[in-house]
Amino acid sequence: MKNKVTISQPISLETSSYFQQIKNYQSKFKLIPTIVDMVNNVLSVDTDLQSGILPDHLPFLEINDQMVSAVQQQIITQYPNQPTLGNQLWNQKIEELMDLDHLLHGLRDELIKRYKMYGYVSSPAVEYLSKYLAGRKTLELMAGYGYLSVGLKSIQPLHWIHAVDNESWQFQPQQSLLPPQSLVEKMDALDALKHYGSESEVIILSWSPDQDEIDLELLAWVRENFSGEFLVLGEFKGATNSQAFWDKANLEPMEEYNQRFKSFDLIDEKLYRVK
Numbered sequence: 001m002k003n004k005v006t007i008s009q010p011i012s013l014e015t016s017s018y019f020q021q022i023k024n025y026q027s028k029f030k031l032i033p034t035i036v037d038m039v040n041n042v043l044s045v046d047t048d049l050q051s052g053i054l055p056d057h058l059p060f061l062e063i064n065d066q067m068v069s070a071v072q073q074q075i076i077t078q079y080p081n082q083p084t085l086g087n088q089l090w091n092q093k094i095e096e097l098m099d100l101d102h103l104l105h106g107l108r109d110e111l112i113k114r115y116k117m118y119g120y121v122s123s124p125a126v127e128y129l130s131k132y133l134a135g136r137k138t139l140e141l142m143a144g145y146g147y148l149s150v151g152l153k154s155i156q157p158l159h160w161i162h163a164v165d166n167e168s169w170q171f172q173p174q175q176s177l178l179p180p181q182s183l184v185e186k187m188d189a190l191d192a193l194k195h196y197g198s199e200s201e202v203i204i205l206s207w208s209p210d211q212d213e214i215d216l217e218l219l220a221w222v223r224e225n226f227s228g229e230f231l232v233l234g235e236f237k238g239a240t241n242s243q244a245f246w247d248k249a250n251l252e253p254m255e256e257y258n259q260r261f262k263s264f265d266l267i268d269e270k271l272y273r274v275k
Contacts, residue, residue, distance in 0.1 A: 004123040007150045008052040008181070018103070018110040019046045025100050032070050035063075035100075042107060049115050054123040054151050058264035061104040063097045071097065108265055116145045119207045119233055119240075119269055125261045126151035132257075135159055136201040136228075141189040141218065142208055146181035148233075153183060162200070164192040189214060193221050201228045207269075208234060208241045215245040219274070230274040239267050250275040 022042050029035040041058055048055040071093050079086035111117040130152050137160040140149045149163035164187040187195070189205075197203070203222065208215040222230050232249070234240030254271040263269050 004048060004053040004056065005126050005151045005154050006053050007147060007154060010052045011050055013050060013114065016046060016110065016114055018106065018114075019043060022100075022103055025096070025103075028096055029071070029100075031074050032067065034067050034070060038104075039100075042104065045107070045111070046114075049117075054121055054126060054147065057122045057124045057261055058120070060262065061107060061264045063101040063104070068094075068097060105265060108267060117147060118144060119148075120264065121147035121151060122261065123151070125257075127155065128257060128260065130155040130159070133159070133202060137199055138162070138202045138204060139192065139196050139200040140164070140204045140206060141192060142206050143184050144206065146184040148204070148206060150181045150183050160199075162192075162196050164189065164196075190217055190221065193218065193225070197221070197226055200226075202231065203228065204231045204233065206233045208232075208245070210238070210240055210242065213242045213244055215241050216248065219245060219249055222274070232272045232274055233269065234272075235267050235269050236272075240269070 019042075022039055025039050026036060029039075038059070038061065041056070042061065045055040045058070072090065075086050075089050075093065079089065108120070111120070126148065129148075133152070135156065135158075138149075138152070140161070140163040143149050143163035143165045146163050146165075149161050152159060153161050161183070163181075163184045165184050166188050167186050185192075193203075203226065205215065205218060208218075231254075232241070232251070236251075237243060237246045249272075252273040252275055254273060258270045
């Protein structure tokens with residue numbers, strides 16, 4: 001996209017060994033455009049977040065059959081009459097492809113460790129949600145670092161958005177170097193419903209922990225006290241929310257959003273309307 005969403009002033013973090021390893025594959029596969037493009041997409045996520053902007057949407061990150069075939073063809077072209085040299089190079093490249101594929105599958109872990117970004121929040125996704133919300137008063141529960149709400153507020157500064165989080169994320173898996181965004185109020189989710197629920201027209205629950213049934217209490221409160229729209233961002237019976245929540249919530253997948261913004265990895269995070 002042409003314009004990305006600004007969320008903060010630029011920040012300065014130490015060089016990431018993960019992203020440095022990814023960068024090394026630019027030269028190793030410089031003759032394979034599809035691999036170079038994918039590597040550049042991953043590197044741009046780190047660059048963007050350090051620049052204080054939300055990154056672009058990512059495709060599914062993997063070394064696919066077409067990429068393997070492209071490497072094979074490049075080796076055949078390089079050594080058409082020297083099979084021994086070709087086989088040696090192929091053995092080297094197939095190991096590098098496997099290593100790169102493994103690294104790609106680790107992007108989410110690096111984003112959690114480095115940026116406390118549990119759910120992937122991209123500029124295009126926030127642009128879409130901003131249009132969908134259409135200025136309705138919005139309360140985000142378990143907002144974490146605040147990527148979603150701050151992005152929405154950046155697009156529409158006059159949009160009434162209240163984001164809350166108890167800030168437990170700051171110590172998971174280790175203490176964060178990033179302070180919470182000023183927009184995010186330190187508050188328990190259930191207390192936030194009691195304070196701000198009556199003012200809100202939309203409630204968003206983002207990446208609720210999968211081992212905590214607090215989401216059941218939130219669901220009960222919403223059903224008893226809230227007439228607006230309740231949206232949930234997470235992975236159905238997977239990395240987010242309690243199993244009991246998924247069993248009891250009456251869910252409607254937001255198909256257009258989910259088709260546009262498919263996950264880049266095996267964590268199938270989606271947007272749901274809770275009816």
